[in-house]
Amino acid sequence: MGMVGCFCALEDEDLQAIISVPRRIHLLWSDSIPKRRQPSWLARLFGAKLRPEPEEDPWQLSQPVVDADVDKAWHGIHFLLTGTEGGGEGPLAFMIHGGEDIKEEIGYGYPRGFTSQEVKEIAAALSVIDVDQLYEQANPADFARHGIYPEVWKDEPKEDCIGYVTDYLKELQKFVSDIATSNRAMIVYLA
Template identity: 25%
Template sequence: MSMLGTYVRLSPAELERILGDPAWAREFVDELLDAEPGDARCHSTDKAWDAVRFLTRRAGFPVDVVHGEQAVPWDEDWGYGPPRYLTPDQVRTAAEVLAATEGGRLTAGVGPADLAREQVYPAMIWERGEPLDNVVLHYEALRPFFREAAEAGDAVLVWIS
C-alpha cells in the first residue's frame, strides 16, 4: 500500500466546523474528494510527499506544506494519523515562499542518492537512481494550489493516507 499526500482547501467557516466535529469533517472531505476529478479544492502529491518534505525543510521553508502546522483537536486516524492544517495566514506565507521557489531551484544539488541516504519515502525508487522529475512535477503543482487557496483566504487541511 502506498502512502499519499492529500490536501483540501477549506474556507475559515469550514475549518472551524471541521475542528469541532470530526465525524462531519470526514464526511465533508470525502464528498470533496469524490467530486469531479481536478477539483481545485483538492490536491495530491501522491508518493512524492516525503521528497517534497525533505526538500522544503532543506530549503528552510517557514511553513510545513507537507504535514501542516496545527494538529486537529481529535484523534481520528485518516491513514497515517489525523490530519493537520494550515491557517489562512500560514497558507499565504506558504504561497509566497512556493511562488519564490521553482522546483528546479529546490532540487538543485540534490540527487536520488541523497534521498536514498536520508531514507526518503519511497526509498526503493531513490536506491534505483530514479531522477527527481516526478517530485518536481508534484511540487510545481503545489504552487498554484497554494496560490489559489491564499487568494481565496482559505485554510488547508493535509494528511498522509
C-alpha cells in the first residue's frame, strides 16, 4: 500500500474543535469516535482496572469536509518545493512541517492542522511555483541520492517518475487554492 499524502479541508471552528479534543478527528471519516478497549478478563485478573466509558461527544462538523490526496508523491513534492528530504521552513514546507499537531495518531504519525490564514499563505507560496520549470530542473538521480519516497527514481524514465510528482503538485496547487478561496482550514496527514 505505502504512505499516501492526504489533505482535508474543513472550517476553522471544526479544526479548533478537533485540536481541543483530538479523538474527534475520527469523525471526519466515520459516524462515531472509536471507544477505548477495556482490559480482558485475564488482564483484570492480574490487576488491570476497568476504565469508565468515555462520555458521548455531541460535537459534529459544521460543514462537510473535502478530501484530496497526492498518492505517494508527497515526499517528491516536498523535495521539489524545499530542496530537502525532510527540512525546509515556511509555507512551502507544509507537506512535512508547520501547522499544529493534532495529538491523535492516524496513519503514520500525528496529523497537522493549518488555519484558513495559514492555508492562504501556503496557497500564495504555491501560486508562484512554475511546476513545468520544476519538472525541467528535476533530476531523478537527485531524488534517488536523497532517498525520496517511493524510491522509484532509478527504475523509471523521468516523464514517468518526475511527471508523477509534478502532476500531483499541479492538482495540489488547485486544491489548496480552492480551499484558500473558500476560507477553509486544512489537515495534512500520511495514511
